[in-house]
Amino acid sequence: MASMLRKITAEDRREAADALDDLKATLAYAGAQLPSPGIDWNCASATGIVLIDLGAAPTSVVRQIVDVLRLGVRAQREQANQQAWYPAIGSTILLTTDGGTPLPAKVVGANGKLISVRLESWIPS
Template sequence: MSSILSRVTADQRRDVASVVEDLISVLALGGVKLPSIEIDWEHGRLTGCYLVQLGSARTLELRRVVDLLRKGLRYERLTFDD
């Protein structure tokens, strides 16, 4: 049964790995490194739903993430509200 689930969820595994890689890259461009990001492969293997654990981070890093998100939202509003 698990091999069937494995075949069915192959695209999901690739997708979650890709999005985590993108997140790490974007955060790095913004000067942020969250050292504990990981994919819960076991949960996905059992359920077909892959979860991303963002892990622990220092307050300084989280403030930077919030700052980047706010700037991105401001840019998005300026770009798409016109």
């Protein structure tokens, strides 16, 4: 039974090892380190569920990790709140030449990657 379970959980065990490596590398980059993380291989061979043991950590380390997580969550929320701005079709926008000359233009199309405009008037200098 144990060898069959080992075969079934092989990918889960590899994924757990990769996840733990990623966690340790990310925390190290942020200047934090868990003192004794590991993978509970015994649980995996008995239940088929692979558990990552984060180990015991002093309060100072837990606070460092919380700070890292808060920064990540904050950055993720800020990124989600930043929506791209696209002018409405039919609206007039003001473009400028390299020399600073204003060029009024009418928006004739807009999608997630491209804004099409038609110059209202332009007199080359």
